[in-house]
Amino acid sequence: MVDNISFSEQVHEDFKSSALAELPKEMRLELYKTMVLIRRFEEKSSQSFMQAKIKGFCHLSIGQEAIAVGVCAAIGPEDVVITAYRDHGIALARGISPKACMAELYGKSTGTSKGMGGSMHFFDKNKKFFGGHAIVAAQCPIAAGVAFAQRYLKENTVTVCLLGDGAVNQGVFHETLNLVSLWKLPVVYIIENNQYAMGTEIHRSTAGLPLVKKSVAYDMAGMVIDGMNVEEVRKKVLEAANLARNENCPVLIEARTYRFRGHSMSDPDTYRTKEEIAEAKKRDPIALYSQLLLDQGVLTRDLIAQIDKEIKKVIQEAVQYAESSPEPDLELARKICFAEEDSIEPPQRPLYGLIVD
Amino acid sequence: MATLTYRQALNEALSEELERDNTVFLIGEEVGEYGGAFKVSQGLLKKFGPERIIDTPISEAAFTGLAVGAAMYGLRPIVEFMNWSFALVAFDQIINNAGSIRFMSGGQFNFPIVFRGPSGGGTQIGATHSHALENWLANVPTFTVINPAFPADAKGLLKSAIRSNNPVCFFEGERLYGIQGDVPEEKDFLVPIGKAQIVTEGKDVTVLSSGFSTHVVLQALETLSKENISVEMIDLRTIKPYDFDLVASSLQKTNRLVIVEEGKPFAGWGAQIAYDVQHLLFDELDAPIYRVSNLDIPNPYNGKLEQEILPNPLRVIQAVHNVLR
Numbered sequence: 001m002v003d004n005i006s007f008s009e010q011v012h013e014d015f016k017s018s019a020l021a022e023l024p025k026e027m028r029l030e031l032y033k034t035m036v037l038i039r040r041f042e043e044k045s046s047q048s049f050m051q052a053k054i055k056g057f058c059h060l061s062i063g064q065e066a067i068a069v070g071v072c073a074a075i076g077p078e079d080v081v082i083t084a085y086r087d088h089g090i091a092l093a094r095g096i097s098p099k100a101c102m103a104e105l106y107g108k109s110t111g112t113s114k115g116m117g118g119s120m121h122f123f124d125k126n127k128k129f130f131g132g133h134a135i136v137a138a139q140c141p142i143a144a145g146v147a148f149a150q151r152y153l154k155e156n157t158v159t160v161c162l163l164g165d166g167a168v169n170q171g172v173f174h175e176t177l178n179l180v181s182l183w184k185l186p187v188v189y190i191i192e193n194n195q196y197a198m199g200t201e202i203h204r205s206t207a208g209l210p211l212v213k214k215s216v217a218y219d220m221a222g223m224v225i226d227g228m229n230v231e232e233v234r235k236k237v238l239e240a241a242n243l244a245r246n247e248n249c250p251v252l253i254e255a256r257t258y259r260f261r262g263h264s265m266s267d268p269d270t271y272r273t274k275e276e277i278a279e280a281k282k283r284d285p286i287a288l289y290s291q292l293l294l295d296q297g298v299l300t301r302d303l304i305a306q307i308d309k310e311i312k313k314v315i316q317e318a319v320q321y322a323e324s325s326p327e328p329d330l331e332l333a334r335k336i337c338f339a340e341e342d343s344i345e346p347p348q349r350p351l352y353g354l355i356v357d
Numbered sequence: 358m359a360t361l362t363y364r365q366a367l368n369e370a371l372s373e374e375l376e377r378d379n380t381v382f383l384i385g386e387e388v389g390e391y392g393g394a395f396k397v398s399q400g401l402l403k404k405f406g407p408e409r410i411i412d413t414p415i416s417e418a419a420f421t422g423l424a425v426g427a428a429m430y431g432l433r434p435i436v437e438f439m440n441w442s443f444a445l446v447a448f449d450q451i452i453n454n455a456g457s458i459r460f461m462s463g464g465q466f467n468f469p470i471v472f473r474g475p476s477g478g479g480t481q482i483g484a485t486h487s488h489a490l491e492n493w494l495a496n497v498p499t500f501t502v503i504n505p506a507f508p509a510d511a512k513g514l515l516k517s518a519i520r521s522n523n524p525v526c527f528f529e530g531e532r533l534y535g536i537q538g539d540v541p542e543e544k545d546f547l548v549p550i551g552k553a554q555i556v557t558e559g560k561d562v563t564v565l566s567s568g569f570s571t572h573v574v575l576q577a578l579e580t581l582s583k584e585n586i587s588v589e590m591i592d593l594r595t596i597k598p599y600d601f602d603l604v605a606s607s608l609q610k611t612n613r614l615v616i617v618e619e620g621k622p623f624a625g626w627g628a629q630i631a632y633d634v635q636h637l638l639f640d641e642l643d644a645p646i647y648r649v650s651n652l653d654i655p656n657p658y659n660g661k662l663e664q665e666i667l668p669n670p671l672r673v674i675q676a677v678h679n680v681l682r
Contacts, residue, residue, distance in 0.1 A: 341521060350598060
């Protein structure tokens with residue numbers, strides 16, 4: 001435990017100092033590359049879904065990449081990230097391999113969740129990625145609990161919880177804000193406000209806008225940030241995380257963004273106009289950032305082409321890996337239901353439902 | 358051995374396990390300053406401090422979800438519901454999160470969490486406060502469901518539940534808190550999960566029950582023994598996974614089974630046991646299995662009527678007579 005604490009403090013010192021200075025070129029390229037990786041991964045997922053290789057639900061985060069990447073660049077490896085069902089981007093930004101992510105979409109035993117979770121339920125305990133939660137707002141109190149445990153164990157770590165704008169009308173979101181503020185837990189909630197709760201435009205779903213005002217009722221720090229600007233996301237989330245980490249001050253952030261695709265792959269997108277989507281795409285976070293980096297000489301056309309090529313290869317390899325991976329079987333499903341009981345006599349657990357001859 | 362009430366036995370279990378492992382904490386409404394709505398946690402705040410005995414707002418979904426998150430991060434929460442009926446407000450956190458995340462993550466996260474509190478009817482507090490949710494929770498594949506009848510089992514099973522690395526739903530009897538019994542005093546006294554016990558040996562009929570229903574059967578036994586009916590009484594203690602082997606060995610002797618369970622009849626846990634028994638022990642049975650459960654009516658406030666709706670000694674006696682006919 002002691003080793004962990006000193007390690008994470010060092011990490012946070014590094015992060016703090018890098019916030020003050022201009023971002024190093026390598027980091028800016030990394031932010032750009034990760035956004036492109038997410039975009040291409042999502043485009044490929046969409047294709048595989050259309051080919052019926054990916055089943056169930058598939059929610060794409062195209063248009064929202066800057067939040068995933070900015071958030072994960074703002075926290076250390078010992079901090080915890082947790083999100084809703086639109087989770088591919090956050091998982092990739094957190095450093096989970098595209099192979100494991102794609103294999104999960106394909107339902108394979110090599111996936112992030114061994115093929116048991118699917119698109120909405122990616123998890124990686126080692127990377128401190130606590131899911132992938134598909135009941136709207138259900139991850140909010142879990143994040144509070146992780147933050148509670150971080151403080152209970154006297155760590156200097158924080159938890160960052162992402163949620164959609166549709167989640168703010170769930171009771172448990174409000175109950176959770178009350179608790180984290182009351183108990184001053186080290187947690188940052190980030191509402192990815194893409195303006196639509198599935199097909200319901202935010203003015204049809206939510207009173208008391210802007211969303212950031214929800215922080216006022218619970219006496220929390222609130223911030224509004226441009227979710228299309230990856231460096232701004234990183235900088236503001238870093239500030240928020242430091243407040244939570246060092247000042248016992250939980251924070252609520254409203255990150256303004258837009259989803260360029262439908263709610264899920266099965267969404268015909270009839271509730272908004274083509275013009276509205278086209279207008280939003282003028283602020284495509286990847287286009288905005290690549291232009292900025294081109295203008296500042298960090299990126300060149302050649303480098304863009306090279307990065308595209310590299311990422312194309314990564315995605316191809318991920319698909320090949322997913323396609324060639326084995327399916328999970330009943331034995332595995334049964335095995336993972338229960339943790340090993342090492343401090344009590346392990347109960348015998350018959351498989352109810354099985355027909356016995 | 359010490360003579361303790363069921364309430365004191367639970368209190369000792371909590372205290373000993375909090376003492377033993379500092380990742381264990383208790384969270385719920387009125388568990389600290391108030392000492393627990395039913396005084397199960399009395400004295401624990403003073404002993405372990407507000408970091409580990411945590412009073413919450415009336416906010417079941419949030420504090421239950423918080424406990425789930427804390428378990429994912431390696432702590433061992435004990436969540437007290439002032440009444441199991443209030444857990445209905447937190448069912449998403451209990452079933453979807455505590456119940457599914459281990460599986461949905463491919464087995465990456467452990468959930469060493471105990472949900473506990475009083476359950477069942479019989480105290481005239483109306484339908485919303487009188488649920489026996491054992492069968493609802495037993496329907497979750499990853500849950501262990503415990504419902505002890507006696508102080509010693511309450512203590513030994515709660516300690517096992519806290520030490521378990523898997524989620525346990527622990528049902529106490531609101532009407533049991535005051536009953537007394539002998540409880541072993543050694544610190545490592547555990548009752549194994551999944552093991553039933555024979556309360557009385559008999560040869561004519563096996564009567565199976567758990568929790569408060571076990572005491573209903575004991576009352577019925579006073580009449581039945583006067584009629585010279587020899588009842589083998591099994592107290593299940595753990596509802597899921599239940600001790601099929603003990604039930605089977607008893608039935609090889611009696612060949613007749615009555616199941617007494619508090620809860621509504623449709624899809625109750627007794628139905629599963631009856632199914633398993635007829636499926637696996639068909640040749641052992643000399644008569645159809647009888648179930649005594651609640652009648653399929655919400656619990657009323659009126660006391661006399663509520664007793665009529667709950668499993669009661671009269672209906673147990675009737676079922677035993679029927680199975681012996």
